[in-house]
Amino acid sequence: MVSVTDRGGGERCVLASTPHEQPMNEPGPPHTIWLKRNHSETTETKKRAGQMDFLRPASWEEALAAKAEHPTAVPIAGGTDVMVEINFDHRRPEYLLDLNRVGDLYEWEVGEETVRLGASVPYTRIMEHLRPELPGLALASHTVASPQIRNRGGVGGNLGTASPAGDAHPALLAAGARVEAESVRGSRLIPIDDFYTGVKRNALAPDELIRAVHIDKADGPQQYSKVGTRNAMVIAVCAFGLALHPTTRTVRTGIGSAAPTPVRARAAEEFLNAELDEGGFWDNGRIITPSVAKQFAELCSAACNPIDDVRGTASYRRHAVGVMARRTLMWTWESYRGTAARTEGVA
Amino acid sequence: MRVTFTVNGRPQEADDVWEGESLLYVLRERLGLPGSKNACEQGECGSCTVRLDGVPVCACLVAAGQVEGRDVVTVEGLADFAKQRAEHGGCASGACGTADAAEGTPLDEARRWAARGTDSQAGEGTELSPIQQAFIDAGAVQCGFCTPGLLVAADEMLERHPNPTDADIREALSGNLCRCTGYEKIMDAVRLAAARQSEGV
Secondary structure, eight states: OOOSSOOTTOTTOGGGOOTTSOOTTOOSOOSGGGGOTTGGGSHHHHHHHTTOEEEOOSSHHHHHHHHHHOTTOEEESSOTTHHHHHHTTSOOOSEEEEOTTOGGGGOEEEOSSEEEEETTOBHHHHHHHSTTTOHHHHHHHHTSSOHHHHTTOBHHHHHHHOOTTOTHHHHHHHHOEEEEEEETTEEEEEEHHHHEEETTEESOOTTOEEEEEEEEOOSSOEEEEEEOSSSSSOOOSEEEEEEEETTTTEEEEEEESSSSSOBOOHHHHHHHHHHHHHTTHHHHOOOOOHHHHHHHHHHHHHTOOOOOBTTBOHHHHHHHHHHHHHHHHHHHHHHHHTSOOOOOOOO | OOEEEEETTEEEEEOSOOTTOBHHHIIIIISOOTTSOOSOSSSSSOTTEEEETTEEEEGGGSBGGGGTTOEEEOGGGHHHHHHHHHHTTSOOSSTTSOOOTTSSOOHHHHHTOOOOSSGGGTTTTSOOOHHHHHHHHTTOOSSOSSHHHHHHHHHHHHHHOSSOOHHHHHHHTTTOOOTTOOHHHHHHHHHHHHHHHHHTO
16 A cells, blocks of 8 residues: 655655554544543553653764664654654654754764765755855755754764665765764764665664765765656655766766666667767867767666556656656756756756 | 753753654644644645745754754744734844743733634634734635645745745645635735735734
8 A cells, every 4th residue: 555645755656555554644643642632541641652762862972872772772863754654653663863952963964075964954954055056956955854853853864764765875875975874883984875765764773863064065066856746745756866986987866766776877878978988078068968868868767667546657657757857957057058047947 | 861942042952852753743742732744744835835044945854953952933933923923024033032931922811822703703802913814805715725735835935025926825725725726815824914015014
């Protein structure tokens, strides 16, 4: 069964759904707790009460210690994924690990070449403060759900959930990012290309928490595009991120919601890099040959491995990814050439 | 567990809170403040929008334990919140350190809150925030279920954008669904509130 009410946060991506899962868009009160007026007296609630612990570390060190002691603890920051699962009784973790009091997670540092973005920095902040450094991620952040959700949710949650539909992923893949994961055993940087390991699976060890994401500062134009049924409160049917990297003369891509994990269109990147190099495009700034753009788009489509679901068919997704690939390439390239002032993406 | 936090300017305590419970459940079922509506429980509809430390959030997606020691404003306290803001030059969240025990909306008063009056005179004799009055005057309330969330979201938008464009309004309210689809009247109401605000009425 699949959800049509999921958003860009991607907490219940259809790719991860199992046949026995309850539909999300059923009318009426979704679970029993609201129906029990004398909640504190019911055995139901007592049973629940015994089933969950709420851990509230006051610092990052305490959070790591708690995660080491309780590896099954579910970290909760913005709560925009986790609370949905709890509200609908789809998940009943033994421990909730509240990260709201860990102030470090809400900070970011703009360095010489990279931005170290705290895992819980809300999308609203990224849109407001990091647009020049991280244009692709800022555009992606703007497509996440609604203002209320963007005020709470952050990139750490997107990565932790690792839904193929998470809005941040294509932008992170295109920009080039490293996930700073830490446990009491130590800290490590996981390249974004190695981070997504399966449908809602990531490379984190059970005792690890996401501390921050290191994202290369934009050295050229970046774009992000997302297909959905409306411009707000919508989970991606599919999404595409593209970044031009003039310093290395490369193009990087990211595809969302069109494969079991967020993926790069590597063959398309290699083809385009070679064509741009061969034709001297980076130097002469000529318009990209339509046949090159077309083949790039086709290769991006071919990088998809989508499924049919309520949001769209596999063939629609392949087609849409191709269209978005061509458009984002045109937008960024026009911007690179300096002949157009197009900086806004479209959803 | 016990959760202690500030609601509408007054310290409150909720006991026997289940660890997986939402802020929305605590507000409605434990503190008796049903103004924030429960609809989708997945952050989709915005009916439960409240201010958490001044920031609009969906109360259904905030774990109760996460509000410990923090400041929440619900629609029941909106009139007082707007009044404080007007008196303190733009800050009513208490973040400026102006909140004291005499301010805020007491729980029993908030529980009794009602838009008194009859027919089209709803709201008469009750102190309303400018945005609430504008919703009444513009006829922006149909079934009323989405109204509390819209009021909280719109009020916060007007705090940030005193002279909003239509695009600002649409974006700020994009997380609030009205199933009566009364969006045009809602737009009118927010424009009206903005116009009155800029006239200093």
